[in-house]
Amino acid sequence: MEAAIAAFVLAVLIGVPAVVLFRILRGRRDLGSPVDRATFETLHTASLAAPPLRSGLTAHGAEKSARHLWALLGSAAVAITDAERLLAWEGAGERHAGAALAHAKDTLTGGRTQVLGPDAVACEDLDCPVRYAVVVPLTTDDRVVGTLVAYGTQASAGLVRAAEEVGRWVDAQLELAELDRSRSMLMEAEVRALRAQISPHFIYNSLTTIASFVRTDPERARELLLEFADFTRYSFRRNADFTTLAEELRGIDRYLLIERARFGGDRLQVTLRIAPEVLPVALPFLCLQPLVENAVRHGLEGKSGVGRITIVAEDVGAECLISVEDDGVGMDPEGMRRVLSGEGPQGMGVGLANVDERLRQVYGDAYGLVVETAVESGMKVSLRVPKYRPGVSAA
Amino acid sequence: MSSSYELAAVLLVVAATVFIGAFGLRLSRTTSDFYVASRTVSPLWNASAIGGEYLSAASFLGIAGLVLVHGADMLWLPVGWAGGYLILLVLVSAPLRRSGAYTLPDFAEARLESMRVRRTASVLVILIGWLYLMPQFQSAGLVLRTLVDVPVWMGGLLVASVVTVNVLSGGMRSITFVQAFQYWLKLTALAVPVVFLLLAWRADGAPGIADQDWLLPLEGSRDHPVYATYSLILATFLGTMGLPHVLVRFYTNPDGRAARRTTLAVLSLLGMFYLLPALYGALGRIYAPDLAATGGGDAVVLTLPGRVIGGMAGDLLGALVTAGAFAAFLSTSSGLTVSVAGVLAQDILGGGVRSFRLATLIAVVVPLALAAAARSLPVADVVGLAFAVAASSFCPLLVLGVWWRRLTETGALAGLLVGGGLACGAVIWTIASGPLDGWQGALLAEPAAWTVPIAFGVMVATSLLTPGRIPAGVARTMVRLHAPEALDVDRGDWRPRRS
Numbered sequence: 001m002e003a004a005i006a007a008f009v010l011a012v013l014i015g016v017p018a019v020v021l022f023r024i025l026r027g028r029r030d031l032g033s034p035v036d037r038a039t040f041e042t043l044h045t046a047s048l049a050a051p052p053l054r055s056g057l058t059a060h061g062a063e064k065s066a067r068h069l070w071a072l073l074g075s076a077a078v079a080i081t082d083a084e085r086l087l088a089w090e091g092a093g094e095r096h097a098g099a100a101l102a103h104a105k106d107t108l109t110g111g112r113t114q115v116l117g118p119d120a121v122a123c124e125d126l127d128c129p130v131r132y133a134v135v136v137p138l139t140t141d142d143r144v145v146g147t148l149v150a151y152g153t154q155a156s157a158g159l160v161r162a163a164e165e166v167g168r169w170v171d172a173q174l175e176l177a178e179l180d181r182s183r184s185m186l187m188e189a190e191v192r193a194l195r196a197q198i199s200p201h202f203i204y205n206s207l208t209t210i211a212s213f214v215r216t217d218p219e220r221a222r223e224l225l226l227e228f229a230d231f232t233r234y235s236f237r238r239n240a241d242f243t244t245l246a247e248e249l250r251g252i253d254r255y256l257l258i259e260r261a262r263f264g265g266d267r268l269q270v271t272l273r274i275a276p277e278v279l280p281v282a283l284p285f286l287c288l289q290p291l292v293e294n295a296v297r298h299g300l301e302g303k304s305g306v307g308r309i310t311i312v313a314e315d316v317g318a319e320c321l322i323s324v325e326d327d328g329v330g331m332d333p334e335g336m337r338r339v340l341s342g343e344g345p346q347g348m349g350v351g352l353a354n355v356d357e358r359l360r361q362v363y364g365d366a367y368g369l370v371v372e373t374a375v376e377s378g379m380k381v382s383l384r385v386p387k388y389r390p391g392v393s394a395a
Numbered sequence: 396m397s398s399s400y401e402l403a404a405v406l407l408v409v410a411a412t413v414f415i416g417a418f419g420l421r422l423s424r425t426t427s428d429f430y431v432a433s434r435t436v437s438p439l440w441n442a443s444a445i446g447g448e449y450l451s452a453a454s455f456l457g458i459a460g461l462v463l464v465h466g467a468d469m470l471w472l473p474v475g476w477a478g479g480y481l482i483l484l485v486l487v488s489a490p491l492r493r494s495g496a497y498t499l500p501d502f503a504e505a506r507l508e509s510m511r512v513r514r515t516a517s518v519l520v521i522l523i524g525w526l527y528l529m530p531q532f533q534s535a536g537l538v539l540r541t542l543v544d545v546p547v548w549m550g551g552l553l554v555a556s557v558v559t560v561n562v563l564s565g566g567m568r569s570i571t572f573v574q575a576f577q578y579w580l581k582l583t584a585l586a587v588p589v590v591f592l593l594l595a596w597r598a599d600g601a602p603g604i605a606d607q608d609w610l611l612p613l614e615g616s617r618d619h620p621v622y623a624t625y626s627l628i629l630a631t632f633l634g635t636m637g638l639p640h641v642l643v644r645f646y647t648n649p650d651g652r653a654a655r656r657t658t659l660a661v662l663s664l665l666g667m668f669y670l671l672p673a674l675y676g677a678l679g680r681i682y683a684p685d686l687a688a689t690g691g692g693d694a695v696v697l698t699l700p701g702r703v704i705g706g707m708a709g710d711l712l713g714a715l716v717t718a719g720a721f722a723a724f725l726s727t728s729s730g731l732t733v734s735v736a737g738v739l740a741q742d743i744l745g746g747g748v749r750s751f752r753l754a755t756l757i758a759v760v761v762p763l764a765l766a767a768a769a770r771s772l773p774v775a776d777v778v779g780l781a782f783a784v785a786a787s788s789f790c791p792l793l794v795l796g797v798w799w800r801r802l803t804e805t806g807a808l809a810g811l812l813v814g815g816g817l818a819c820g821a822v823i824w825t826i827a828s829g830p831l832d833g834w835q836g837a838l839l840a841e842p843a844a845w846t847v848p849i850a851f852g853v854m855v856a857t858s859l860l861t862p863g864r865i866p867a868g869v870a871r872t873m874v875r876l877h878a879p880e881a882l883d884v885d886r887g888d889w890r891p892r893r894s
Contacts, residue, residue, distance in 0.1 A: 060863060282495060317736055318737040366746065388505070
């Protein structure tokens with residue numbers, strides 16, 4: 001037994017590195033001619049330098065990518081500055097680092113490539129490789145945001161050219177970073193804009209229902225009005241984007257009370273199957289109520305007799321599985337697809353499309369609504385909600 | 396044949412678990428019960444569920460076995476396993492709940508805003524889970540073999556299949572109530588027989604124990620008892636908070652306050668339970684000292700009723716204890732399986748219901764294979780090692796993460812890797828080579844006393860050396876962790892996730 005275990009551990013310890021090494025070596029062999037290899041190496045270095053720059057011109061990112069840019073340029077040293085300070089120095093002659101911003105000054109104001117000679121750069125040490133400097137501006141949207149400085153024993157045309165090309169490449173990366181930033185800002189703005197609203201139909205229907213009770217049963221009308229007030233307070237809440245499943249269920253309860261008054265108590269039967277473990281799950285505000293409203297409107301209004309709605313919330317590992325099912329008239333699946341992609345007829349299923357959109361925004365495209373339906377066979381809308389997502393919290 | 400009662404009891408527990416999982420307790424409610432349906436689990440229910448999931452084979456069988464063999468020193472084991480919740484209560488329970496994290500990797504991501512720390516935490520969670528599952532399966536095999544003449548791996552396979560079927564069929568729908576029930580079953584299964592055992596002991600003239608080495612602390616048969624004891628205390632007190640299946644249950648609390656109340660209830664429930672195994676150990680020393688010599692200490696709880704009381708009553712009590720033991724295997728295993736599978740599915744397989752199913756299979760099969768391959772150490776020792784790994788990786792992460800603003804991504808990563816790595820190394824060495832002698836053996840068998848300080852040290856030092864890597868949103872996170880929910884403060888907004 002002991003021997004078997006020892007052999008197994010040994011096999012894993014030796015086997016895994018061996019496989020990795022074999023792969024690397026085999027990979028090397030296929031690379032082709034020396035020119036090809038040099039090209040690949042350059043591309044690889046560039047690809048290493050890119051990710052740190054994707055968060056913009058920060059000290060941390062500049063430091064990381066300077067290492068690779070230095071290798072790419074092959075100069076004695078490389079410095080990266082933003083408009084106010086030195087962000088990174090890589091290579092020889094570290095004591096010149098303090099002067100880098102002074103070297104960059106003209107380029108920062110003028111926005112043009114500058115070549116500085118020994119009089120501006122070199123120190124007393126004759127062996128110091130930092131004698132000439134090529135200063136390239138880094139621009140985003142025609143604005144100089146920083147500089148890339150390449151130092152060498154001389155400013156050959158090759159170095160100037162290389163520095164300019166690398167500078168342009170860095171520009172592109174910074175612009176991508178800017179793009180990333182605006183995209184995430186856009187997503188935030190979209191989430192705000194998509195913030196849930198209760199449907200105007202519902203307000204209208206509620207008020208007419210309540211009005212019908214005012215003379216015949218004033219006490220009932222008063223109760224309904226209070227429920228309606230509570231529901232609107234819940235749905236007009238502005239201070240948070242998220243709520244808990246328990247809160248959302250309470251909102252749905254109020255909503256159904258009013259709908260039941262409208263249809264008459266017996267025509268609407270609701271069954272709940274909620275795992276108590278998922279009640280504290282945070283989810284986008286008003287993302288279930290529209291599903292229930294949809295079930296009531298499209299499932300019940302078009303048919304006679306009793307309508308049944310089943311709301312289920314299950315606990316599945318790190319996620320919560322929620323579904324709302326009705327036994328109403330159903331819908332053509334193709335029509336449903338159009339509604340969800342926003343191509344449907346005006347006013348149809350706006351609630352569903354909105355919920356779908358918001359879920360995708362917050363949790364990613366894997367978490368949209370899933371609708372199972374067919375004409376005359378009811379509809380089941382289900383969604384998955386991860387129990388944790390950074391920033392998603394009901395408080 | 397006397398084992399037929401016990402076999403029947405085991406089958407009853409297994410059948411009941413499968414039945415409840417498949418059909419029962421689907422809490423269906425109709426229209427008027429919205430209020431009831433949206434009420435969260437109360438702290439007492441929740442605490443019972445935590446107790447049910449936490450009291451594993453190590454608590455049910457292992458403690459009594461180790462007390463029987465090694466004597467008074469081992470009393471620290473139940474003290475530590477209950478006391479771990481005290482540290483949890485004081486230092487982390489409420490902030491952890493407020494963080495909104497469901498798993499330990501979630502907390503790592505929430506606090507350090509880093510996917511790298513998250514992935515490292517995921518791997519550690521899976522390792523700890525497997526290390527914890529393995530001895531559950533092993534002791535299930537041992538227990539089943541005392542009843543029927545089957546190979547050892549059969550018992551593990553039985554437990555593993557029941558757990559898998561239950562989790563996959565969605566039987567965990569009412570898991571809180573099932574686990575809560577398991578706690579009370581386990582308590583009953585130990586408490587009722589012990590009353591009869593004590594009566595029998597009184598009737599027997601209340602014989603004492605003469606062996607002074609066994610009775611006095613630090614005189615037991617282990618090497619370097621002082622070091623081992625402190626190491627045990629450190630591992631159990633600090634390891635509890637880092638166990639994957641403990642944190643998952645805290646999510647069911649609606650807020651931080653409820654999390655604290657739950658922890659308090661857990662402390663009392665566990666305190667109540669942990670009085671019992673020591674009694675079994677002491678009675679075992681009187682009536683079944685031969686078990687200590689043959690290395691069958693883990694079986695003491697199961698054999699005592701038969702030996703002391705005997706006859707029909709002894710058989711029935713034995714059957715009750717055996718049922719409790721299987722309840723322990725099933726509840727701990729399913730809790731661990733669910734949490735390991737959750738992490739596997741989310742962080743390794745990419746999320747979704749299908750990957751959760753696949754993850755469940757992986758989460759069960761690997762420790763089952765390990766249980767069959769690895770040597771059989773006393774169950775409480777192996778579980779103790781899982782605690783040591785948790786104490787030297789997640790304890791620093793949680794404590795520093797909750798209370799120290801200057802913790803950095805690099806620091807957390809370094810601490811997790813060094814602490815977790817060293818502890819895992821010691822564990823693998825101990826399991827692969829068996830107990831060693833002398834200092835070397837003591838250091839490897841009870842690694843917590845040196846790995847925990849090293850992990851804390853590395854985490855603090857690396858964080859101080861990399862002040863630039865403090866997460867950007869640390870102030871917001873701290874407000875979120877520490878401000879009570881009722882307080883109206885800015886807790887930050889949702890932002891798109893960056894990988």
